[in-house]
Amino acid sequence: MGEIVFFDVETTVPLGGGKRFWMLEFGAILVCPKKLVEVDSYCTLIRPGDLSAVEPRRFSGITRDAVSIAPLFEEVADRIFDILNGRVWAGHNIQRFDCARIREAFADIGKPPPEPLGLIDSLSLLTQAFGNRAGNLKMATLASYFGLGQQKHRSLDDVRMNLEVLKHCATVLLLESSLPQTLRNQCNMVTRSRANYGKPCGEEASRKSPPTSISTQRVVPYKRERFGKVMDGAKVALASAQTSRPLHSLLRHSRSLLR
Template sequence: MEIMNIDGQHDAIVFFDVETTCPDPFRILYEFGSIYVCPRRLIELNNTSYKTLIRPDDLDILTDRSWKNLSEKGITREDLVSAPHFSKVADTIYHILHDRIWAGHNIEDFDCARIKEAFDGINKPAPEYRHLIDSQHLLTGWFGKRAGNMKQLDSLAAYFGSKKQVHRSLDDVRMNLEVVKHCGAVLFLESMCPEILPQTSWISPDEVSIYSTYAIPASFYDGNPKIRIMHHDIDLKLHCSRLKVRFGIRKFDNANRRLTFVVDASSLLCEILDKCDVHAEQLYKDFGGNSEWLPVVHRVYQSIRLRLKARGETHIERHQNGSFTNQRVESSNFDSAELERLIIPGNFVDAYLSLDTFDYMEKAGIRLVADKLIIHH
């Protein structure tokens, strides 16, 4: 089987999967399947699929549990007895995989190791990949945990209403490709049409499950920030009531007239933000970031700094003597003098906060940006 070059520059992606027996006492390879996929259109190329059962060295080592599992997949003892030994299909599998772009679900931790073990078992060099695309790691980072256990392909398939995973190599490979396309389409629509598929909702600190917070890379279309702080399966945005102003307005960027001020933070809010710091800093370092990470909570005062938007607008409502005065303030026309009179130590604000990350001049961290403020004075 000859692998085609797509356009003179882009080689086909090899989606593959191996099936093994239950781990009692060993994981024994008994099936391999693969397809070739056009990287530009994400479609399976005609006449490039390959699948084979593989006869283990010793069928007697398989336990009753393994045979029951095989039977549920429609594989009999006779099927394995008549299947080729790995040594008979090794050259074909090597040709399929070597120096190619590999793709699959959980292949980095599982399938790649099983392939190497099989080739080691016949004293032949194992194939090596040129690039590796593990959809488990990729989708955990970009799609989040909204579909449940991302290690299991059937969790993703069930999320999109696909048929149940059958745990046969070629079927699973094709399911893997469809799941990747579904996830990509959802992420694209969320990024390009946030008004149709909103990713955020405001929640108060007491509604936050700290153990459900995590960090993921920002979507390709999000621009800044490069890291998103998530709560369950949506961006974490906080609605904090009655924050007491500790330090008033500070103009820290005269060119863009960006304004910040400092408020006291409750113990619960500090705990949430500290956890967000841990997730974001770890992902930042995993990406190779080396700037100094600045904690979002100022521990001496147990306070946080809020920033008004420099682009777009911050919606501001002034609350005085039980009545509201609404004022929509354009970022290019902040009346900083008026805000300095309103946001003063001792006054209170209700803040609707986005958690944005930054990396600037060897400093990195989480920035709390006020999308909306209600100023009580």
């Protein structure tokens, strides 16, 4: 298997019914497929063909002033071609969005675009394998679910977060595959019930929008004011386990704690 390149592009958002996206940033990391570790990286801001299309992006730090002094795409096209061409492409929703932006940018300068050896779209992959247990499968939602921090909407940060999200998802799926079927069914019921916040993942313009405020606090099965009572009940259960009928007593107290 060839090297995997995770990449992400940040773009303008078409306004007033327009359909043209201008690339503002390109970022990529080369990943060893055997160890899933980063071996190289590249990132650059890009000056768009229309500076007036650049709206303030406080959430990412990409400003009109910053891209106004950045190189044009044609100045970095050879470097981007070299890092993408003939490698396995990976990223979140790249099949519908990022790949199209790469083709458009190379078409603008009259050069053939790079071609992938293969394609790994983590959005499609997780939709099939991970389901809705983590919510709407936007990168910001997945990062919050796994406690990886807030998505920064900067290309290099996002591709590194994408890799970490995939590692976490793979670990969960691997562990779940070894659980007894009864426990697996219970896990699926719990994750489905807790994952119904947010709307289903839509167009890429929505994925590039500022991240919503999502709490990263773990769900606790007891209210704070009941936690002391639960601990007291647990002590009683353990003490009762030393009586003549320890198993019966422990089960009885366990049922009362779980109500």
